[in-house]
Amino acid sequence: AQSVSQHNHHVILSEAASLELGCNYSYGGTVNLFWYVQYPGQHLQLLLKYFSGDPLVKGIKGFEAEFIKSKFSFNLRKPSVQWSDTAEYFCAVNLYTGANNLFFGTGTRLTVIP
Amino acid sequence: NAGVTQTPKFRVLKTGQSMTLLCAQDMNHEYMYWYRQDPGMGLRLIHYSVGEGTTAKGEVPDGYNVSRLKKQNFLLGLESAAPSQTSVYFCASSSEREVRETQYFGPGTRLLVL
Numbered sequence: 539a540q541s542v543s544q545h546n547h548h549v550i551l552s553e554a555a556s557l558e559l560g561c562n563y564s565y566g567g568t569v570n571l572f573w574y575v576q577y578p579g580q581h582l583q584l585l586l587k588y589f590s591g592d593p594l595v596k597g598i599k600g601f602e603a604e605f606i607k608s609k610f611s612f613n614l615r616k617p618s619v620q621w622s623d624t625a626e627y628f629c630a631v632n633l634y635t636g637a638n639n640l641f642f643g644t645g646t647r648l649t650v651i652p
Numbered sequence: 653n654a655g656v657t658q659t660p661k662f663r664v665l666k667t668g669q670s671m672t673l674l675c676a677q678d679m680n681h682e683y684m685y686w687y688r689q690d691p692g693m694g695l696r697l698i699h700y701s702v703g704e705g706t707t708a709k710g711e712v713p714d715g716y717n718v719s720r721l722k723k724q725n726f727l728l729g730l731e732s733a734a735p736s737q738t739s740v741y742f743c744a745s746s747s748e749r750e751v752r753e754t755q756y757f758g759p760g761t762r763l764l765v766l
Contacts, residue, residue, distance in 0.1 A: 642694040
């Protein structure tokens with residue numbers, strides 16, 4: 539079955555620590571990959587996306603993600619987190635199958651301690 | 653430009669009651685979506701629409717109906733609410749021109765079914 543996995547359910551870091559959140563997907567064909575963020579009490583916002591080309595993509599607020607096709611992974615990274623990065627992070631995938639339907643991972647809650 | 657708005661923000665229902673959630677977007681988007689977000693399960697697609705007058709089932713459509721009578725509005729109906737439908741509901745939209753690209757999300761509706 540097609541799926542998107544985020545193995546880290548809750549990550550707690552101190553400010554200035556480095557962050558890496560894992561995302562793996564199980565689709566065999568061409569995919570588009572996304573990371574969305576949901577700050578407390580707010581709606582989902584796009585952090586970054588990958589369609590093709592350079593597998594290292596940069597997003598807003600200093601986030602980046604690397605697409606590794608051989609590992610079916612799209613991990614999110616940030617070299618130095620801030621308290622304001624406390625949020626829930628969702629990896630999502632859509633397929634080249636017509637409608638723009640996203641399949642989401644279960645999310646990773648990030649807590650940054652000042 | 654309000655983006656995607658949802659009405660109401662919060663609602664409590666008794667089992668068996670009906671209600672309609674309204675989603676409105678002012679970006680002239682063709683595609684609209686309804687998701688539900690449950691703890692530990694990420695977002696799951698309920699129904700979607702690829703244009704005015706058209707709807708299609710997503711991953712978890714049972715117990716819900718939708719209508720897209722106007723391009724800017726996408727309604728989600730619960731005919732007979734059940735406790736299993738307690739969730740946070742998110743609406744999203746995307747441009748046909750940007751198919752397979754960014755979905756823009758609304759602020760969510762919290763529904764509690766007793």
